[in-house]
Amino acid sequence: MGKIIAIANQKGGVGKTTTSVNLAASLGVLEKKVLLIDADPQANATSGLGIDVEGVDIGTYQLLEHTKKPEDAIVSCDSPNVDLIPAHIDLVAIEIELVDKEEREYMLKKAIDHLKSKYDYILIDCAPSLGLLTLNALTAADSVIIPIQCEYFALEGLGKLLNTIKSVQKIHNSNLDIEGLLLTMYDSRLRLSNQVVEEVQKHFSDMVFKTIIQRNVRLSEAPSYGESIINYDAGSKGAANYLNLAHEVINKNA
Template identity: 50%
Template sequence: MGRIIAIANQKGGVGKTTTAVNLSAALAARGKKTLLVDMDPQGNTTSGLGLEKNELDKTTYEVITGEEKIQNCIVKDLFDNLSLLPANRNLAGAEIELMTVDKMQFIMKHNLEKVKKQYDFIIIDCPPALGMLTVNAMTAANTVIVPIQCEFYALDGLTQLIYTIELIQKSLNPDLTIEGVVFTMYDARTNLSLQVVENVKSYLNQNIYKTIIPRNVRLAEAPSHGLPINLYDPRSSGAESYDLLAEEVIENGGEN
C-alpha cells in the first residue's frame, strides 16, 4: 500500500518542486510504482514533466471539487512506473471553494485512499504557503519531507512550518511525522552553504538526510525539456544525488 509523502516548505524557491519531481522519478527508476500529485496552482510539476498544463481539463482541481473521480484525472505511466495527477491555475480557486465544504481538510485523503493500493509511493508537491491545499496534503500524508535551501535565511519560516505540522498532528492526522529535512542548492565553493548546514543541524531536532542536493545547471535545465533529471542527464551530479536520496527514503521506512 502506497506510502504518502508531502514535500512542503512555505518558502518559495527552496527546490520543493525540483525535489518532488526528481525524487519521484528516482523512486520510479528503482522499480517503485510512484504517483506524483501536483497540489501547487503554479503547476510547475506538471509542466516540468512535459504536459501543457493549461490545456488539461482533468486535474487536481476537478478531484478536489468532486467534478471528476481521481482515477480519471491521473495521467498513467507518463514515464516508466511514474504517474501524475496534474494541476494548473484553476487550483488557486479551490482554496476559496474548500471553505464551504464539510470536512474540507480530508478531501485529498479520501481521494488518495481510493488509489493508494496501486502505488508504492505517492509524493505530493505542496504549494509554497500554509493554506488549505497544504493542510489537505498533510492530512493525507504519512510523512513530510522539508527541502531547505543552503542560504542565509534557510531557517526563516521553518518554525512556523513545524508548528503547522504539530497542529495537524494534534487535530487532523495524529500519525503524521517529519520524515526528514533535505538540503538543496548546495554550493561546495562557498563557506555559507557549509555554515547553513551546520546551523540547521544544531537547531533542528529532526532527521536530516545524508544526501545533499547540489546547485547544478543540468538540474535547472531539465524542466524546460519536460524531463526529470535522471532522463535528461543521468550522469549529472543532480541525477546521482536524487538517486541517493531515493535510496535513503526507501531505507528510511519509506516502504510498508
C-alpha cells in the first residue's frame, strides 16, 4: 500500500512546490512509483514538471467535482517513475463550488483512495491557505510535510497550521500524522538562518527532518525550464539535498 503525503503550509514562498516537485523526482530516481497531485490553483507544480498549464483539460478540479476519474487526469512526466495530476487556474473556483456539498472535506479522499495500491507515494502540493482545498488534502493524506523557510517570520503561522492539523485529526482524519518539518532556503552564512534552525530543532526536536534544504541557484532556475532539479542539474547541492530527503522519507517508512 502506498502512502499519501500532503506538503502544506499556509504561508506562501516557503518551498512547498519546490519540495513537492523535487521530492517526487528524487523518490522516482530511487525507483519508487510516485504520483504528484497539484492542488494549488497557481499550478506551479504542473508547470515545474514541464506540463503546459493552459493545455490542461482534466485535472484536480474535475477530481474534486467527481466528474472524472483520477485515471483520466493522470499524465506522465519526463521524471522517471513520476506521474502527475495537473492543476489549472479553474481550481480557484472549487472552494465556492464545494461549499454547500455534503462531506465537502472528503472529495479528494474519495477520488484518490483506491490509487494507493498503484503507487508507493502520492504527494499533494497544497495551496498557500487553510481553505477547503488544503482541508481536502489533509483529510486525504496519511501524513504531512511542513516546509519552513529559515527566515525571520518562519515560526509565525506554524502554530495556526498545527492547530488546523489537530482539528483535522479530531474531526476528519484521526490517522493524520506529521511526517516532519522541513527546513528550507537555508544559508549557512546568515546568523538568522542558523538561529531559525536552532529554534525549530529546540522546539520540535524529533519532528524535524535531518536534511536541510540549502539556498541554491540551480534549484531556483530549474522550474523555469519545466524540470525537476534531478533532471536539470543532478550534480547540484539542491539535487543532493532532495535525494537525502527522499532517502530519509523512505527509511522512515520502511
